[in-house]
Amino acid sequence: MLGGARVEAVVVETEAYRGPGDPASHAATRSGPTARNAAMFGPPGHAYVYLIYGMHWCLNVVTGPEGEASAVLVRGAEPLSGRDVMAERRQRRRPLLAGPGRLCQGLGVDGGLYGHALDRPPLLLARGWEVHEELVGVSGRIGVVAAAEEPLRFYVRGSPGVTPGTPRD
DNA sequence: ACTCCGATTGTT
DNA sequence: ACAATCGGAGTA
Numbered sequence: 001m002l003g004g005a006r007v008e009a010v011v012v013e014t015e016a017y018r019g020p021g022d023p024a025s026h027a028a029t030r031s032g033p034t035a036r037n038a039a040m041f042g043p044p045g046h047a048y049v050y051l052i053y054g055m056h057w058c059l060n061v062v063t064g065p066e067g068e069a070s071a072v073l074v075r076g077a078e079p080l081s082g083r084d085v086m087a088e089r090r091q092r093r094r095p096l097l098a099g100p101g102r103l104c105q106g107l108g109v110d111g112g113l114y115g116h117a118l119d120r121p122p123l124l125l126a127r128g129w130e131v132h133e134e135l136v137g138v139s140g141r142i143g144v145v146a147a148a149e150e151p152l153r154f155y156v157r158g159s160p161g162v163t164p165g166t167p168r169d
Numbered sequence: 170a171c172t173c174c175g176a177t178t179g180t181t
Numbered sequence: 182a183c184a185a186t187c188g189g190a191g192t193a
Contacts, residue, residue: 015176017176024176025176026176026189029190034189034190035189036188036189036190050176050188050189051188051189052175052176052177053174053175053177053178053185053187054175054185055177055185055187056177056178058176058177060176073176075176093178099177100176101178102177102178142176143175143176144176170192171191171192171193172191172192173189173190173191174187174189175187175188177185178185179183179184180183180184180185181182181184
């Protein structure tokens with residue numbers, strides 16, 4: 001019942017992960033595809049979901065052509081509808097969708113969506129709207145050790161949907 | 170078989 | 182500042 005509730009949100013923070021050449025990517029390996037990162041090597045538009053720290057799910061969108069293993073981590077969003085459902089899933093904690101783990105919890109995303117095609121229910125990804133360039137913040141990726149300085153994180157400046165602690169600049 | 174630790178979050 | 186919590190990846 002709660003799992004079938006329809007909720008909507010607008011993505012306001014992402015991080016790019018490139019193929020095997022990116023040392024911070026889960027696809028950066030000497031032995032090729034594994035059971036965990038297999039979805040990254042698949043066709044674009046599908047979900048790559050993984051469990052971090054044994055407790056939080058993270059949602060990625062596979063972006064590159066098949067075999068390239070590039071993906072985008074969805075790090076934050078602003079609720080558009082169904083805030084009550086999100087709040088229930090989040091056990092009344094805030095923020096609701098700011099941060100990759102919180103976003104998955106609020107949207108009900110888990111390992112069951114591994115490899116899911118994002119052009120159909122139960123999880124749909126659609127084009128949003130233009131964001132003026134001056135409102136787009138760029139920074140290094142959060143929580144990664146390798147290539148931490150690479151400007152591969154993008155977010156909407158001042159949005160409540162971005163990871164807490166992000167500078168307003 | 171065994172060890173280490175992470176694309177995080179919440180509490181002290 | 183620190184604990185929670187566990188499967189994947191690397192080593193043997």
